[in-house]
Amino acid sequence: MLQNYLFDFDGTLADSGTTTVDAIQVVLADYKFTQPSADEIRYYMGIPIETSFPIWTDHQADDKTLAAMYADFRQIYGELERVNIKLFAGIKDVLATLKADNKELFVVTSKASGAIKRSLKQLAIEQYFTGTIGSDQVDHYKPAPDGVLNIARQYQLNLDQCIMIGDAKYDLQMGNVAGVATCGCKWGAYDVASLEKEKPTYLIDYPQELLTLR
Structure with missing residues (x-):
């Protein structure tokens, strides 16, 4: 689960x-x-x-x-x-639903840590996230697994219960190397074919589908 x-x-x-x-x-x-x-x-x-x-x-x-x-x-x-900047349609409701279901939410991004915190605050979604990790907080950038593994270590997460969700092949490669489930997001992807090549655990069209993952 x-x-x-x-x-x-x-x-x-x-x-x-x-x-x-x-x-x-x-x-x-x-x-x-x-x-x-x-x-x-x-x-x-x-x-x-x-x-x-x-x-x-x-x-x-x-x-x-x-x-x-x-x-x-x-x-x-x-x-x-x-x-x-704006949220993709449906994202805020999905985050709220996951949080209400006692899921732990994190951001693993190539943005610097200060920038991601500013962005989450601007979009009024910071309250949904337990933690964030930016490019200045890892030794090796995506697609290396550092971002995922650092979050897992810091918050004592079971990797078998983690999923990396992203719109780029680098997100999926990072998740695959880290040994977690992966989900490719078509709604923001520049190159869907590149996501398919990474054979993600899930490949979804709409944010609401995140609520169906198990």
């Missing part, structure tokens, strides 16, 4: 529209790097900027430049997110 629900954030709980794409393109343009297309950016969404930005810069940016780009991205993203 599932007891612990570990959610990705962007594309799973929340729809931030073109926020990520816009912020990445602005920063790369500011630093005179070629702008990738929106589709190219979406392909890598789900992993931290510390992994994707070296790719966008073709590994030509030094550590000092990358650090400045990360800071600029987070500032621009935060400004855009305050305007653009």
